[in-house]
Amino acid sequence: MLNSRLNRIAFVVTLALGLCGEVRAQRRATWIWYPGDYEIWLSNQMQNRRTERGSFFPPFWRLDSHYALVDFHQDFDLKEAEQIELRAEGQYNVKLDGKLLTGAPEQLTVPAGKHRLNIKVYNQQHVPAVFVRGKTIGTDGSWLVTFEDKEWIDASGKVSDQSGTTWLTAGSWNFDDAQALPSAFQLRTEPRRATRVTRNADGSLLVDFGRETFGYVRLHGLQGQGPATLYFGESREEALSVEGCETLERLEINQPQKADKLTTLSKAFRYVNIRPEQGVTLDSVSMLYEYAPVTQRGRFRSSDAQLNKIWDVAAYTMDLTTREFFIDGIKRDRWVWSGDAYQSYLMNYYLYFDTPTVNRTTFALRGKDPVTSHVNTIMDYTFYWFIGIYDAYQYTGDKTVVQQLYPRMQSLMDYCLSRRNQDGYMEGLAGDWVFIDWADGLSKKGEVSFEQLLLCRSLESMALCANLVNDQAGARKYQQLAADLKAKIFATYWNAEKGALVHSRVNGQPTEHVTRYANMFSIFFGYLTPAQQQQVKQSVLLNSQVPKITTPYMRFYELEALCALGEQPYVLKEMKSYWGGMLELGATSFWEEYDPSKKGPEHLAMYGRPFGKSLCHAWGASPIYLLGKYYLGVKPLSAGYTTYEIVPSLGGLEWMEGTVPTPQGDITVRATARQLKVKGAAGTGVLRFTSKSKPSCKGTRIQAKGNGQYELPLAPGKEYVVSYQAAD
Template sequence: MKKVFILFMLISLGAELSAQNRVTWIWYPGDFEVWLSNKMQNRRTERGAFFPPFWRMDNHYVLIDFHKVFDVPSEEQVELYVEGQFNVKIDGKGISGYPRTITMPAGKHKLSMKVFCQDRVPAIFVKGKTVVSDSSWLVTYEDKEWIDASGKASDQSGTNWLSAGSWNFDSPSVPPSMFALATAPQSPVKVEKTAGSLLVDFGKETFGFIRLKGLKGNGRVSVYYGESKEEALATETCETLDHLEINAPVKKDSVMNLTKAFRFVNVKYHPDVSIDSVSMLYEYLPVADRGDFRCSDAEINRIYDVSKYTFHLNTREFFIDGIKRDRWIWSGDAYQSYLMNYYLLFDSPSVTRTLLALRGKDPVSSHINTIMDYTFYWFLGISDYYLYTGDKKFIEQFYPRMQSLMEFCLSRRNGDGLMEGLPGDWVFIDWADGLSKQGAVSFEQLLLARSLETMATCSKIVNDQEGATKYEKLASNLKAKIFSTYWNEQKQALVHSLVAGKQTDNVTRYANMFGIFFDYFDEQQKQGVKQHVLLNDKIQKITTPYMRFYELEALCAMGEQKHVLLEMKDYWGGMLKLGATSFWEEYNPSKKGAEHYAMYGRPFGKSLCHAWGASPLYLLGKYYLGVKPLSPGYASYVVEPVLGGLKWMDGKVPTPAGDVKVYCSTKEIRVQGVAGAGVLRIKSKTKPSGDGLEVKPLGNQLYEIGIGQNKAITVRYSAL
């Protein structure tokens, strides 16, 4: 299958922003993302049947107005490439026909184009010497112009113009509608051949198009896919398959139409059919790793490497949940992927593409993915995106969509001002046996409070002071209500829910662990939650990597890196001991054999490659190497390395201005800083020392050392 390779890597937000003036295809911001997500999410099949998403799917605007004012030094010829029907104006005067080249006169002139396209996103590529299309153009989907009886156009229109959207479509011959991921041929590591059957093993979990070479004869060929050998052999219950009818008197090759996830492929064919070989085209998004981690523990290194591979498999057109089953954009899964991305790839376009695809268009008629908590994760994703990248423009462009989504949430509160599931709302939280979703669940209130705080921050960025005041007040009042209604002093925890206005007896981990890293608890409450919830085996345990992500983050935030390291070795190491080559959607050590593959009432329903399984990428970068932004875009940052029982560790964390490199042993720490104002904080039995260093004691054996811009420091210390 011929695939068009059109991607190149933007290694940082700085690279992305510096490329604004390059000539590129442009469109209405967010429209390409919506269009592409519609194509991707409607590729899902189950045993050959089309399986569309559960939620409303929006579309791009079909008629777009583009314009920009240029100061042209001298007359120049300008080439026009357009996706759709279009007209062109210079200084408001129309040019007849569909010109492919126009003459732009010298001086200050306004170039306008209006494009209609139903099946693709209206887009333009304008190429002259100084007149080029880039993200500085202004666009709108309704120009609100009118003409009076004299023929004069209106002087005022009230049109809302936004900066054009773009990505990396920098060739006029490859417009956005031709987007495709890259592919590379791969061969299996083992093939078992019997009469009428080939069982093919590619050695590890993978994703792409199966290619059958040398097909000849007449009859049916069936391809059964399996993340496990058992699934590939289970022709009646495997999740995905392909059938093709062969009528080939001479040998030919065939590539399957749709990508699939698999490690094993079971090819069965009619006695009158022959096949020379089976291979694949591996499909991927070509983004390079910038983060890295190595340490003294070989098992942790293996966990990190498999986490990287898992994450790459689920980093596609967007951050998706898993490569076998859904292949949809789920907001809760994506939120964790954003965080992992900041510590491995730092690919900002993948984050914004995913955020925009999830949000869709107004009016808002349901929660994102129909899930209440997933709507709130969308707001949290924007908060983190701004913290890690410092990208104000994204917030300025899409603040109105944030407002309308938040107003939808606020309209669905109960009489006590709390979020409670209404008809059409899916309160998910986690896959956990017997987990009640009734009443007003404390976990949802914490997510709403943090979302309101995000709205207050973004209101200030766009100079909406009225909005900032409103959201700050709502957040403050809700946080007070959370503690007055859910905190149970005897249990030293937030209870799980209120039903009919009364506390339930149940305590779960969810709200309590989020309260820790949201920093909503005082120190006494944190210690109470730590002992009575997080380290209490009587509280229902978490079995999904999804929520283990947050549970281990809360423990790391409480300084429990030694405990978390053992948990990673037990939980993720447990999957590796069972032969996992990528990390799973759910892992329960008490299950045996093929029980591990079952989920959703189906023997092979579980995803064995799920994005949320890659969370060690984030935990090891943020809480062991200890690199965290303190202000947007790493203008200031902290490095707080914690060995957590390791003898040494060595790694790097990407930022917009380069990579922060950290080496830490029990006696020495080396840090290579970046352009921001960095600070190293370490605990040491003795006062740290180093050439030219100013060491500031903070008390309780904690010390702080400044990291000069783009400077390297070496510190001698004695680990506790």
């Protein structure tokens, strides 16, 4: 596969063998491209692999493409002359100090002194990318790129002094070798064996791989001539349903001698029903498991065995749905959905802390200007996109992506603001999908309070990001818009008698209907007064008369709101009941939807199809985030964990311990009712806890804050052991 792709590339430079020793001593370099272009191209490749019963099934929204012609440049001040090697994906030319060099040089000597190197690359099929490496020169994220240089030459031959070009810093990933071409990227694979194979009298096989998985099926000892059909199932029932299963693959076999054969596309399954026609036989079946090479840094263990299994299955669900991008589910869509991705970002910060996957997904979702619809066509998914960008900065401390995306943030926000109605509210217009959640009977009519709340948070995120890129006028504008909208939300939707935000406004009048969505978001957004928080907790979150949530997607936010209110003992019981309920039904990964009131085959059906439900959905993995942030109690207080807090809450557990990843290392926490043990690799932290008795920590003074509250400042790299008496 790699060799065939190499042959298709317009230009590949082969270094002389004599340079190998010199290269090892040279500066590390990486392939670079116009920011977002590779992510858009790669997401197009991935999202168009979806099939439905063998038919091509592309996304519902507009797909953008990469810029075919890109200019890269960097300025240097060299103490001595330096030889560099150049590689490019595409046709290219090279200019040194504005002078066009002959041909397409594979090597170049840059004289001592100040110089500018420009490389312009054209590639329609793949993303234009360059790789430059010398002793001190090397392509990286500091290079500047543009898709239009806006230069001209006058009649005398003089090149324009000013072009008006907008230059952005280059995009990159981990293609750190000259041979590691971005266009040739593939996920990794490894062999896996089936746990059980049942052979039937008609020659068919039912293969069970033991749990939800993803990859290619390998048929061993395949022989004969004729068709063979593979029916894939996340459940046994689905694999056996030749008329109802969601995915299948038909192979035409023409093999006079025994050989092995792989399915052509990777798929999700636990069971595979293999039905060769007469004249075709096979000896055995295995698979190639396909996966993204991410490292699991987060960890959680406790005194509760069921909770430990919930965490493990949540982590495995994330493993499966973390691919080139964070996707929704591995069986059906395999697309990049913003609402699903936003939750994956949060879980990622407590499991992998894999920033490149967050960045790739964010770029892929946004696409390019002009804006013609909401992200994924869904209004609320557009708002999650904005909120996720500032969250990423808060966790990572990296402004680069904010700077690269800020112009696209502005144009997308302009689109949103232009679609407000005459009263300044977001209301679904033609082409807008107001999603919120999968919930029977949920009204989307009128101006839904939930959408106004998300717009308000998006405007706040815009203001914060504007400050990061030194757009002070923009920061003032967005902050004022957010403040005005927040005041309107509470003036319009807050119902003092109900102690809650009502669901919508229709024909200019607030309705009496109360749902959980806006109310629970208003809690962890910090929009409610303490008195309003308690009202919402009692009148909405703990009120069985308010329609219940049946998707892990929104259960995530409901339980987060309760954790933010200090209800960890209640949330622990809910996690064990809800996610534990799926485990009791045999789940090996967590589902798209789970309603405990359903029975038998009802748990497999969705979208009017008997097996339409995804049994491995990213938004099912939220216990990772809840346990990391609200039980281990770790979160950043300033960007990149420069400062952070640890507020452990056992929530009824006898003990718990875990690791939370950060940009500069890990934070470890162990808690019992009598002892707290914490350590942070970097940054300045604070341990906050409640104790019934006066706590102690050897060699350190604990600060009493009153009412049994205590704080302990944490220095980097030092372990602290606190003796105390837990209050919960």
